[in-house]
Amino acid sequence: MSELLQFTFSGLTVGAVYALVALGFTIIYNASGVVNFAQGEFVMLGGMITVFAHAAGAPLPAAAALAVVATAAIGILLNKLAIERARGASVVTLIIITIGASIFLRGAAQLGFDKQLHRFPSFSGDDPIAIAGATILPQSLWMLFGAAVVFAALYLFFTRSLTGKAVLATANNKLAAQLVGIDTDFVMALSFGLSAAIGALAGVLATPITLTSYDAGTALALKGFAAAMLGGMGNPFGALVGGLLVGLIEATTAGYLSSDYKDAAAFVVILAVLFAMPQGLFGKSAQERV
Amino acid sequence: MLSVEGLRSRYGRIEVLHGVDLEVKAGEIVTVIGANGAGKTTLLRCLSGVQPVAAGRIVFRGDDVTRTAGHRRLGAGLAQVPEGRQIFTNLTVEENLRLGAYLFSDDRVDSDMAEAFAMFPVLREKRNQRAGGLSGGQQQMLAMARALMGRPNCLLLDEPSMGLAPILVDQILDVVRNLKSLDVTVLLVEQNAYAALAIADRGYVMETGRVTMSGPAAELIADARIREAYLGV
Ligand SMILES: Nc1ncnc2c1ncn2[C@@H]1O[C@H](COP(=O)(O)OP(=O)(O)O)[C@@H](O)[C@H]1O
Ligand SMILES: [Mg+2]
Numbered sequence: 001m002s003e004l005l006q007f008t009f010s011g012l013t014v015g016a017v018y019a020l021v022a023l024g025f026t027i028i029y030n031a032s033g034v035v036n037f038a039q040g041e042f043v044m045l046g047g048m049i050t051v052f053a054h055a056a057g058a059p060l061p062a063a064a065a066l067a068v069v070a071t072a073a074i075g076i077l078l079n080k081l082a083i084e085r086a087r088g089a090s091v092v093t094l095i096i097i098t099i100g101a102s103i104f105l106r107g108a109a110q111l112g113f114d115k116q117l118h119r120f121p122s123f124s125g126d127d128p129i130a131i132a133g134a135t136i137l138p139q140s141l142w143m144l145f146g147a148a149v150v151f152a153a154l155y156l157f158f159t160r161s162l163t164g165k166a167v168l169a170t171a172n173n174k175l176a177a178q179l180v181g182i183d184t185d186f187v188m189a190l191s192f193g194l195s196a197a198i199g200a201l202a203g204v205l206a207t208p209i210t211l212t213s214y215d216a217g218t219a220l221a222l223k224g225f226a227a228a229m230l231g232g233m234g235n236p237f238g239a240l241v242g243g244l245l246v247g248l249i250e251a252t253t254a255g256y257l258s259s260d261y262k263d264a265a266a267f268v269v270i271l272a273v274l275f276a277m278p279q280g281l282f283g284k285s286a287q288e289r290v
Numbered sequence: 291m292l293s294v295e296g297l298r299s300r301y302g303r304i305e306v307l308h309g310v311d312l313e314v315k316a317g318e319i320v321t322v323i324g325a326n327g328a329g330k331t332t333l334l335r336c337l338s339g340v341q342p343v344a345a346g347r348i349v350f351r352g353d354d355v356t357r358t359a360g361h362r363r364l365g366a367g368l369a370q371v372p373e374g375r376q377i378f379t380n381l382t383v384e385e386n387l388r389l390g391a392y393l394f395s396d397d398r399v400d401s402d403m404a405e406a407f408a409m410f411p412v413l414r415e416k417r418n419q420r421a422g423g424l425s426g427g428q429q430q431m432l433a434m435a436r437a438l439m440g441r442p443n444c445l446l447l448d449e450p451s452m453g454l455a456p457i458l459v460d461q462i463l464d465v466v467r468n469l470k471s472l473d474v475t476v477l478l479v480e481q482n483a484y485a486a487l488a489i490a491d492r493g494y495v496m497e498t499g500r501v502t503m504s505g506p507a508a509e510l511i512a513d514a515r516i517r518e519a520y521l522g523v
Contacts (some may be wrong), residue, residue: 162392169389170379176376178340179362180440181393 002133008248009131011210012096013140015247016147022151022201022231022239023197030234031191032173033091037098038078040221041105042196045071046203047212048109051118060120064204068197074105074191075196077185083192084185102217109214122208138281141203150198151240158236167191171234223266230270232283241281246270291316291444292368293473297346301338308499309346314508315446319466319476321486321507323520324496331373333496334350334446337477339363351443353395369442373449375433383413386421386432390439395514399439406435409465427458434465440478444475447459451482463489483520487511494522 021039028036046067055062057247058153112242122140127137158164170187177184202220203212228244231238246266253265273281291313299307301371309328314320319410322330335341337348339360344394350368354387356367358366378386387406389397407414408430416424421432437445447466451459467489469476487507495503497517503510510516 009479015502032500162388162395165381165389166392168381168511172378172380173376175340177380177389178360179338179364179370179372179434180389181361182389183359 002251003255005132006134007251008213009134009140010255011248011251012244013247014250015227015244016143017202017206017210017243017265018168018227018246019218019243020147020150020198022243023154023230023236024199024202025228026192026224026236026239027191027198028197029228031167032083032094034083034098034178034193035225035233036195037095037225038102038105038217039195039199039224040219042071042075042103042199042217043046043203043220044109044212044217045074045105046200047207047216048113048203048214049214050113050204050207052113054120055103059256060123063120065202068200069137071200072197073201075192075194075199079189079192081202084188091288102146102221106215106217113214117211117213119207119211126289137148137209137219139205139208146201146205146250150201151236153168155239163190169245173197179229226270227268229280232280235282237281238280238282249279258269291318291351292331292477293349294337295347295349296349297333297336298344299332299341300344305344306499307336310496310499310501311503312494312501314475314477316443316475317470317473318480318492319470319490321478321480321490323480323483323486323494324494325411325520326481326496328496329499331448331495334370334372334448334477337363337446338368338372344395351396352400352416356422364440364442366444367417367441368446369437369440369444371430371433371448373448373452375426377421377424377429377430377432381421382418383421384417387413387439390436391441393440393496398441402439402441406438406499409438411433419457427454430462431460431465438472438474439513442474444476444477445469447478449479449481451480451485453468455473459485483516484511 009027021043024039024042025035028034049067049070050063053066054060058066082101083094086094086097122139124138126137128137158168166177166182167187167190169181170184174184179198227242228239228247231242249266249269250262254262294310294312297307297310298305310333316497322333324330331339336343343356347354350366353365353366355363378389387403392401410417412428413432413435421429424432427451436448449460451465456464461487466476466478478486489512490507492505493507493510
């Protein structure tokens with residue numbers, strides 16, 4: 001029992017990161033129809049920029065804030081310099097552009113930073129907290145708390161604010177959005193900035209536990225993408241559930257079987273779900289999206 | 291109010307508007323009729339800035355807006371109810387209307403919405419439903435109400451009667467006729483030529499990217515060539 005609780009804790013912790021990465025995919029996908037394969041690099045940049053800013057003397061909170069803001073700026077630049085320039089190109093072309101951007105960002109991080117594994121101190125120390133026979137790290141609580149805050153804030157943004165509605169409107173019907181006066185280029189820039197900031201925040205929260213390096217983004221992007229597909233690409237709630245599920249499947253497989261099987265188990269479950277429900281758990285059918 | 295001079299536009303390398311001239315004066319209802327593929331929708335897309343103009347000029351209320359970005363045309367007073375309605379299907383009826391007034395956040399938004407509901411009571415009943423679930427006629431009403439939420443001086447309508455039962459066509463065109471009393475100037479594109487000419491002050495006939503005839507609506511209705519080609523009599 002306490003064993004299962006222990007696996008649940010570690011599953012939710014890593015699942016929170018996957019959920020944030022999946023959310024980043026979701027926001028850009030909704031605004032543009034593009035799956036942004038540079039999403040994992042946003043997470044990496046969040047961690048790496050914090051590491052190097054902190055090492056250069058910045059207090060941890062300031063280094064983390066700088067990392068989030070700088071990564072958001074990089075996301076906006078990616079949209080401005082690469083995606084916006086290719087206006088009118090097919091979605092496949094745009095996806096290939098994001099793959100190129102991901103390779104570029106990884107290379108730039110390798111040159112600009114280094115090839116070592118890095119971490120910075122946990123926000124509230126490393127003494128495990130005992131709960132019902134299991135333990136959880138304070139940093140895990142930070143990760144769960146951070147993910148909860150991001151999802152709640154985004155929910156309010158999309159349901160309560162006119163700007164949030166404008167993003168949904170642009171995703172739903174770009175022509176109509178322009179006709180009611182929405183600057184759809186701004187919506188795209190906002191979506192990239194927001195996705196990048198969320199990715200960077202995930203990196204900031206996770207790095208004390210998972211460590212980071214210039215190539216840490218690839219695996220995260222894969223897991224986050226799988227989580228988004230599992231939940232139903234385009235649905236923020238699906239991203240949350242998909243992320244947590246992938247994390248839980250991994251952690252229980254690693255705990256009860258072997259960590260050799262954890263990636264395989266997650267992908268088997270995802271394939272099984274997608275076989276039965278091609279739109280994912282909470283995805284809309286193709287008909288409904290039109 | 292609106293004048294178009296020598297307007298040319300193309301899709302890729304294929305030109306589909308070959309120099310269109312057209313004028314709409316304040317307070318008028320002007321209609322553009324023409325067969326499928328004549329270029330009517332392309333003309334309205336150019337006017338709303340969502341289609342590149344290759345040559346020519348669009349002057350709206352004294353300003354050259356030929357190169358003005360699409361999302362700025364409504365702010366200048368030019369709204370469009372596009373072909374196929376193009377409502378936000380995943381959002382509610384009320385959200386659609388609120389987004390129609392995206393440029394505004396004053397008290398008038400609420401009173402405009404009350405007015406829209408008074409004009410189309412069925413939208414009030416369905417205000418919290420997903421717009422994609424509305425019938426064709428209701429979607430057309432929503433598209434018109436959403437455009438009016440943007441407080442336009444001039445409204446472009448692209449085939450509002452398309453795909454509607456005759457009784458709904460009458461209802462929609464009645465609303466268009468009544469826009470005069472709201473001080474909204476109208477440019478109405480229709481394939482349903484008779485119904486459009488019946489409510490218009492003036493009309494233009496478009497054929498394969500050109501204006502081939504124009505004049506007072508009453509004269510066009512009486513013209514033998516138009517009766518044969520577009521009115522089926
Ligand atoms: N997206 C498009 N790409 C290429 N050609 C188009 C496109 N839309 C319309 N056309 C062509 O432009 C011409 C004018 O079309 P359109 O403006 O839709 O006419 P109408 O509204 O009068 O039916 C037609 O020959 C049509 O085939
Ligand atoms: Mg048309």
